Amino acid sequence: MASTEEERFKPPKFKRKRQMSSVHDSSSSSDTATNYRARPKKSHLHADRHVISKWTTKTLVEYGITYDNNPISIEEFSAKIQSRAREVCDKKMPDFLSILKMLCKRGLIFSLEVPEKETLKSLDIISDSMTKARKILNDFDAFINDILIKEEEYLGKEWRNKALFFAWSHNVRSFLNYYKKFLDKMNSSMTESWLAKPDREACLKELFMVFSKIFFLEPELGDKEVKRLIIGSHVVSCIPDIRFTWLNTIQRSVLMMLTEAKKDEPFPENRQFESRKTKTSGGNLSDSDQTFGNYIHRILSINVLGQHGGELLSELRSSAFAPTMVVGCICKGTEIIFTYMEMTQNHLNKIVYDGKCEGESSLIRYTKPLNYLMEEDRNKCLDLLFLLGFMQTSGYEDLYPNPEGRLKRSNA
Incomplete structure (x- = not known):
């Protein structure tokens, strides 16, 4: 034979x-x-097992990867990233960063709305949201004018502070203007229902990308670079929706990757979770089922979680926090769930060389969803987002190279 x-x-x-x-x-x-x-x-x-877009939480468990049962606070998450940033980033956080955070809290005092599916048929709701967006933009312009009147008090005399301030205000205006365009597109696509769903998903992705630029983050679409990971005798390809890369002097590292959760996923009910729950006597979860009955399984499907975990695994070796940590986030509409996974080198080697995992386990930690259109939730993200933006631009050197340094080099 x-x-x-x-x-x-x-x-x-x-x-x-x-x-x-x-x-x-x-x-x-x-x-x-x-x-x-x-x-x-x-x-x-x-x-199916070796195409990350088809992974589920069951696939992750086979490789020793699970999601933590409970979320951690955004403050604890930010502190974790801050501690790791000190190990990989030699730039000192500028004092002006605290001024930028203050400007966000005082200037971005608004909450925006995104019409849900069931309200898309109402033109009045979109019209009201459009009017509200215009007023917010006018109020923000008035806020910027007030700051400029007291320019030296807020911005000081350093040229980079002024450059960052004008870039920041421009990015906020760009975000608010795109939000208005988003409402326009949702309005125009109502009459073409077969266009509404793909338009909505593409616009939500771009809305987050424009929002991230407020913090000097530079997003890029995931298909710009296909990551490949060998698992046993197979090669797995990874294309997340969005990447934030850190261009340091050594290599092009992944600072954070994003997976978009589709709006038509069964939120907040996870049918897979519910089916497991009903199989247990008296409605109580057995010990083996409790790991699947955790917080994040109630708000995201096992398919989204499996895909995101697989993408974290694929990006681990090129992570800015390599070789043991990778940062990510999941966008569910306009809500952000920040994630990170820590994995030992021994665990990764078993997955790569053996194609399986025995005796090793890694945990994915995550935050509760935070809606970046809502003022309260947005303020909770400021420390983390500004930190990531600072790292990605190498202390803003990539945005605004120091002219004094160039002048000294030219005179040398």
């Missing part, structure tokens, strides 16, 4: 040609037909 080890890794199309060729192996024709009929199903299942 032909070597099953060789046939296992041959694509189905090659098997089909071999079956029709005049060269026969020692197996009977009936055995060959039986094996051939069985292989496509096995190959399909195997492919």
